[in-house]
Amino acid sequence: MKTICRIPGHSVDNISLYLFTDETPVYVLENQTVVGDLDAPETIILDCDSSNVYLYEGVEEPEDYIGWKYTYTPTTGWVLYEPPSSVE
Amino acid sequence: MVVQRPLVLISGDYSELPPSDTPADITAGVCTAGSGLNGGGNFSSAISVDVSIAPAASGLIFVGTGSAAKLADDGSAQRLSDKALASGVYALETSSAAVASGAASNVISQQAILSGAAAIQIIDNIPQGTIYSYEAGSTVVSGVFVGVNQINKVEPIRQVKDDINASGIGFTTIGSGVSNIWSDIIYASGVDKVVVLHRETFGTSYGFIQVLTTDGDSLVRYPANQISATDYAGGSVSYNYKDDVFLATYQGVSSYLNTRAFTVNPVTNQITPGTNKIVNSVAVSYIRQSYNPDENNFICTFVRDSSIYAYGIVVSGTTAYNGNELLVDVNGNAYSDIAYSPIDKKAIISYRNGSIYPTSALCANVISASGVNLYLESSRTIINKEFNQSFSVSYPKVGYNGRDNNFAFTWSANNADTLVGIAGARISGTSIEVGPEKFVNAYGIYNAIAYNPVTNSYMVNGRIPTASGSVVAFQLDKDLNATIGTQSCYTAYAYPSGTVSIGAQTTYNEIACDTTRGNWIGYAQFTSNQFVNSSGVVWLIKPGTRNLPVNANGYNQIIGVAQNTTASGSVVQVRLPGSVDTLNTGLTTGSTYYVNPTTSGLTTISTKPTYWSGVWEPVGTAVGSGALLLTETPN
Numbered sequence: 225m226k227t228i229c230r231i232p233g234h235s236v237d238n239i240s241l242y243l244f245t246d247e248t249p250v251y252v253l254e255n256q257t258v259v260g261d262l263d264a265p266e267t268i269i270l271d272c273d274s275s276n277v278y279l280y281e282g283v284e285e286p287e288d289y290i291g292w293k294y295t296y297t298p299t300t301g302w303v304l305y306e307p308p309s310s311v312e
Numbered sequence: 313m314v315v316q317r318p319l320v321l322i323s324g325d326y327s328e329l330p331p332s333d334t335p336a337d338i339t340a341g342v343c344t345a346g347s348g349l350n351g352g353g354n355f356s357s358a359i360s361v362d363v364s365i366a367p368a369a370s371g372l373i374f375v376g377t378g379s380a381a382k383l384a385d386d387g388s389a390q391r392l393s394d395k396a397l398a399s400g401v402y403a404l405e406t407s408s409a410a411v412a413s414g415a416a417s418n419v420i421s422q423q424a425i426l427s428g429a430a431a432i433q434i435i436d437n438i439p440q441g442t443i444y445s446y447e448a449g450s451t452v453v454s455g456v457f458v459g460v461n462q463i464n465k466v467e468p469i470r471q472v473k474d475d476i477n478a479s480g481i482g483f484t485t486i487g488s489g490v491s492n493i494w495s496d497i498i499y500a501s502g503v504d505k506v507v508v509l510h511r512e513t514f515g516t517s518y519g520f521i522q523v524l525t526t527d528g529d530s531l532v533r534y535p536a537n538q539i540s541a542t543d544y545a546g547g548s549v550s551y552n553y554k555d556d557v558f559l560a561t562y563q564g565v566s567s568y569l570n571t572r573a574f575t576v577n578p579v580t581n582q583i584t585p586g587t588n589k590i591v592n593s594v595a596v597s598y599i600r601q602s603y604n605p606d607e608n609n610f611i612c613t614f615v616r617d618s619s620i621y622a623y624g625i626v627v628s629g630t631t632a633y634n635g636n637e638l639l640v641d642v643n644g645n646a647y648s649d650i651a652y653s654p655i656d657k658k659a660i661i662s663y664r665n666g667s668i669y670p671t672s673a674l675c676a677n678v679i680s681a682s683g684v685n686l687y688l689e690s691s692r693t694i695i696n697k698e699f700n701q702s703f704s705v706s707y708p709k710v711g712y713n714g715r716d717n718n719f720a721f722t723w724s725a726n727n728a729d730t731l732v733g734i735a736g737a738r739i740s741g742t743s744i745e746v747g748p749e750k751f752v753n754a755y756g757i758y759n760a761i762a763y764n765p766v767t768n769s770y771m772v773n774g775r776i777p778t779a780s781g782s783v784v785a786f787q788l789d790k791d792l793n794a795t796i797g798t799q800s801c802y803t804a805y806a807y808p809s810g811t812v813s814i815g816a817q818t819t820y821n822e823i824a825c826d827t828t829r830g831n832w833i834g835y836a837q838f839t840s841n842q843f844v845n846s847s848g849v850v851w852l853i854k855p856g857t858r859n860l861p862v863n864a865n866g867y868n869q870i871i872g873v874a875q876n877t878t879a880s881g882s883v884v885q886v887r888l889p890g891s892v893d894t895l896n897t898g899l900t901t902g903s904t905y906y907v908n909p910t911t912s913g914l915t916t917i918s919t920k921p922t923y924w925s926g927v928w929e930p931v932g933t934a935v936g937s938g939a940l941l942l943t944e945t946p947n
Contacts, residue, residue: 241593242565267541267570269590270634291566292595 226250226281228257228269229296234276238295239305241272243285252279442891443875448884449861454877455895456912457931458886459869461861466884468912469870471921473830474856475769476785476797492848494519494546497822497835502556503578506531506824506833509539509549509560510848519544519562521574523581524850528829531850534581539572540564541588548601550610557627559601561612564588567595569614569623573630586630591623592616592637602652602659607681609635613648613661620645620663620677624684635684640677641692643667651712651719656739658689660719662710668694671704674723676737676744689742695721695735696749710737711761711770718788720763720770721746724756732756732774736792747792752784752799758836762823766830767855769797773823773834776801781818781836783853800853823853830855859909859921868926870907872942889942892935899934907931914940 228242228250244250244259251258252274260266286294286302294302317328343352345361353359375384449465452458456468495510506524511517519540524533539560540547547562547570557575564570573586594616601612609626619642624635644667652659658680666672674696678689696705708723718738725733732754736747754774763770768787775781776799784799818836825832832853859868873893875885887893896914899905906928908915920928932940 241568265587267588267590269593271591271593291568291593 225283225285226279227283227296228252228272228277228279231276231278236292236295236305236307238297238300239292240289240294240296240302241277241291242269243283243289243291246281250279252277443885443887444872445883445885448878448880448882450880452874452876452878452884453912454874456874457870457872457907457914458874458884458912459861459871460863462864464864465861465880466871466874466886467861468874469860469868469907469909470912471857471859471909473767473854474797474858475767475787476795477856478771478783478785478797478800478832478853493820493837494544495820495822495835495837495848496548497824497833497850498549498551499824499826499828499833500551500553500556500558500576501827502551502553503576504828505576505578505581506826506850507549507551507558507576508835508848508850509547509562510835510837511544511546512536512538516542517544518542519547519560521549521558521560521583522848523576523583525581526826526829526831526833526852528826528831528854529852531833531852533850537574537583537585539574539583539585540570543567546597547599548612550601550603552603552605552608552610552627554605554608555627557630559603559610559625559627559632561591561599561601561610561625563596563599564590566593567597568593569596569599569612571612571625571632573627573632575630584630586627586632589632589634591625591634596621598646598648600649602650604652604659604681605654606657607683609681609684611650611652611659611679611681611686613640613650613663615646615648615663618643618645620648620661622650622659622661622679622686624681624686626684633684636686638679638686638688640679640688641665641675644672645675647706647708649709651710653712653717653719653739654714655717658739658742660710660712660737660739660744662695662708662721662723664705664708664723665692665694671727672706674705674708674721674733676708676710676721678739678742678744690744693744693746695737695744695746696723696725696733707757707759709759709761711763713763713765713768713770713788715765715768716788716790718792720761720786720788720794722756722759722761722772724759725749725751729755729757732759732772734772734786734794734796736788736794738792745792747788747794750786750794750796752786752796754782754784754799758819758821760822762825762832764825764830764832764855765827771823771825771832771853773821773832773836775818775821775836781821781834783823783832783834785832785855826852857922859924862925866925868924870926870931873940887942889931889944891942893932893940893942894938896940897938899937899940901934901936904930904933905940 226244227240229238229240257269257272258265295305319326320329341355345352349361350364351361375382446466449461449467458466459469461467492510497508508522512520518538520536521539522536524531541564543565545563549560551558559573561571568590569592570590572588575584596614596616599614613622620640622638626633646664648663650661658678660676662676664672665675673694676693680687680689706724711720721735723733725731731751735749738745754776759774769785771785773783782799782801786794786796820837822835834851837848872886872888878884905914906918909921932942935941
């Protein structure tokens with residue numbers, strides 16, 4: 225599997241935003257991230273580029289994955305993210 | 313008694329005839345009793361004559377008896393005459409009053425005659441059978457038949473769509489029936505298509521675009537296209553009428569903000585989608601969207617971390633580009649909707665704020681745009697603060713009326729969720745002016761609102777608490793007061809054959825307006841206990857019709873033929889009945905003609921409009937192919 229995570233210092237450190245299969249082409253570019261073929265993308269992620277995300281490949285799929293549920297680094301692996309209490 | 317005997321000569325001497333002798337050759341006279349007398353006889357003997365009097369006779373009577381009897385008057389004649397005199401005097405007095413009354417009648421009749429004469433004079437002064445000048449109450453085209461409205465101005469005879477009442481509903485199912493929720497519906501005038509965004513579930517949820525066409529009486533659907541990636545969770549679709557391009561913005565994977573432009577082929581109805589774009593890799597909800605014709609881009613609004621945001625998105629071809637984000641309000645917010653005013657060049661965003669009151673309040677803000685940059689113009693405006701502070705507000709929707717440049721808010725207005733609140737509004741500078749709140753009996757959590765420019769009215773699509781889904785139209789006056797029409801329920805629809813009752817099971821109600829034909833188009837999803845198995849349903853909602861003009865007495869009446877084309881407020885000359893009009897051609901000599909209520913022109917077929925209150929008769933007889941003798945009969 226592949227996962228896109230925020231770099232430290234941007235939003236929540238190492239928060240995992242996306243999880244893709246190994247077969248899904250993912251290109252983190254300077255101004256955007258392309259999912260699928262570059263000539264015929266399936267999806268373009270406008271707020272993820274090489275300045276604010278890492279792409280980790282060869283990761284295990286965590287249980288009940290959804291964006292913003294886990295942080296990930298090759299060192300720590302998947303860690304359940306506990307967001308701060310919302311302010312009313 | 314002395315008895316005198318006749319003198320006779322006896323022996324030469326005159327002497328009385330001796331008793332017992334009778335003179336020879338002398339005959340005594342006979343006394344005959346006449347009418348009213350009796351007695352009489354030969355004078356040769358003692359005779360008498362008596363007067364015959366009826367017993368108890370009125371008038372003369374005998375008083376006394378025998379030789380003392382005397383004739384007298386009993387007085388009855390006097391009494392009778394006195395009575396007759398009294399009666400006569402009374403009759404004279406009575407006749408005097410009658411004479412006085414008659415004299416008064418004469419005066420009145422003379423006045424009536426004078427009045428009638430004056431009226432006749434006034435009528436005579438009107439050039440009947442010729443042409444008379446009036447002020448036009450609306451646009452009048454030369455040659456059309458006209459009547460007088462309630463303020464004595466002339467308007468064409470015509471049927472118009474009813475402002476606030478609906479009729480004619482036909483249903484078309486869309487979707488697979490696997491819970492076609494999280495929907496939106498629009499009408500795209502440039503390509504004359506109805507476009508629906510809704511969910512389909514095939515293992516995971518996808519957003520689908522369904523294209524339909526309408527001829528005003530029915531709907532035809534075409535194959536739907538998947539528009540989203542997996543994990544679709546609701547969105548909104550808008551139409552850029554300048555470039556004929558659509559933009560669907562929705563919750564995608566992990567509820568991130570996705571957007572995708574697409575076009576619809578006007579002939580084949582095929583969808584050509586652009587590339588899906590993830591605008592923001594953070595979970596959002598309650599996405600709604602509006603086209604901004606001034607900047608030729610889109611503004612979407614959504615909720616993220618209990619705050620309201622707006623986002624500008626520009627589309628080139630079928631490629632969407634991200635713009636900038638604007639924080640509209642913070643903390644305790646949910647739901648959002650947006651409507652844009654090209655006149656104000658500003659948009660209103662409506663939403664629920666849960667931090668102001670113990671429960672919540674319907675709030676709104678004004679924003680403006682420059683390119684894809686958005687700016688907050690107003691501070692938070694509390695729309696319903698005077699009304700339902702203790703109730704939980706939800707689903708605050710906002711619509712826009714481009715004719716009068718006003719907005720209308722609708723929302724769930726009570727905790728039982730059985731009332732939809734309605735309030736008119738307008739942008740005043742950078743603030744929001746709000747009209748009085750009214751209610752309709754419907755569930756508010758799935759209410760939707762759309763504006764119809766043909767009828768100049770809004771319609772709410774919701775469902776009523778006890779029976780079925782419903783629609784109700786309303787119109788705002790200049791003071792933002794809402795006049796609400798009759799609520800119509802979706803009573804039944806055919807699927808796949810026969811009739812199926814639709815109960816109180818509609819959700820995710822949406823509504824749009826076919827601005828070309830003036831119909832509303834409703835959408836609702838039916839929950840799984842319905843026979844339709846959770847399908848989305850689209851149906852037409854037609855305005856009713858009414859006839860114009862109506863005069864001050866509440867009647868429709870035809871007065872003649874307009875002789876010139878003019879705008880409202882200008883002079884229009886009208887040919888009155890009794891003369892020949894030559895502004896209509898193609899007539900058949902000898903045929904009688906009626907007004908055509910659709911064109912305000914002529915037809916040989918009597919098509920009296922429904923609810924026409926006046927007489928509907930021929931208005932003329934053709935005396936030539938281009939000459940119509942206008943009937944004297946009033947209409």
